[in-house]
Amino acid sequence: MSKPIVETKGLQVHFPLPTHFLSREKPVLHALNSVDVSIQPGESFCVVGESGCGKTTLGRAIIGLQTPTSGEVYFQDQRIDQMDEATRKPIRRDMQMVFQNPYASLNPRRNVFETLAEPIRHLMPEKSEAEVKAQVDAVLSATGCDLSWQRRLPHEFSGGQRQRIAIARALVTNPAFIVADEPISALDVSIQAQILNLLTDLQAERGLTYLFITHDLSVVEHFGTRVAVMYLGSVMELATAEDLFANPKHPYTRLLLEAIPKLEGGSFDKPRTPGELPDPVNPPPGCPFAPRCPMADAQCRSERPALRQLPQSVTQVACHHAE
DSSP states (O other), X not given: OOOOSEEEEEEEEEEEOOOOTXXXXXXXXXXXXXXXXEEXXXXXXXXXXXXXXXXXXXHHHHHTSSOXXXXXXXXXXXXXXXXXXXXXXXXXXXXXEEOSOHHHHSXXXXXXXXXXXXXXXXXXXXXXXXXXXXXXXXXXHHTTOOGGGGGSOGGGSOHHHHHHHHHHHHHTTOOSEEEEESTTTTSOHHHHHHHXXXXXXXXXXXXXXXXXXXXXXXXXXXXXXXXXXXXXXXXXXXXXXXXXXXXXXXXXXXXXXXXXXXXXXXXGGSOOOOOOOOOTTSOOSSOTTGGGOTTOOHHHHHSOOOOEEOXXXXXXXXXXXXX
């Protein structure tokens, strides 16, 4: 296996919450808890889980939009989480992000050309205006956008067109790694397919590596290379997409797969697993999934399982009873 393009070691992100000035307690929201992942060059590494599990926080911590509380983040063998902004600036060319809401992530006062030209001017100051214009034209063509869009504002486009522009902005500096934070969740199903096909084509043409954040497992099955299943800030299972769907090892992964709507088989008629996501301010002492797990015992409720590789398998799972 080649060296990972992105790697995290013991990554933790905690958010202090506001308290009353007379209170002695200082509550902390545990968004990420000792997350270790490694992403290989050229793969589509998917992160799935319920809302509030830490998917977006993981992507933002890797890209540098969120400062980790502790742990390490590496990009191409360089530790980047402790870099100051000036040192990190050249690396930002190679790490870009596509946000979930294309309308909110585009400046409503700037036309398409200014939106795409700004990253080049900021991160590639050596480029002349002619080179900037040529680079903008090239990335618009690559993402299926019409060159006549350049003088128009974001509100003049449909949701799918805006997401293409957002993808073009992420690609305009020719990055090697892209964090895609639920880039299709706000789009119609027919447009979702177009955007996924576009991302797949761009990956093949440019050798891109994706961290793809989503809650839609049907997308993961067709788009993902490997999948990390997260729950309450921790990775519960890490497997190839093929192995995850064929033979899920963690009870939470099985719960997610059973929740996928099916035309046949009566998925809506199956009994639901009781319980809700625990409070991230006061997480349970043992396995975070123990309050909802049908297999949980005293060990699960008191001892937190480590993410470990199963014998004769590439799958990693955080469960005492995975075998």
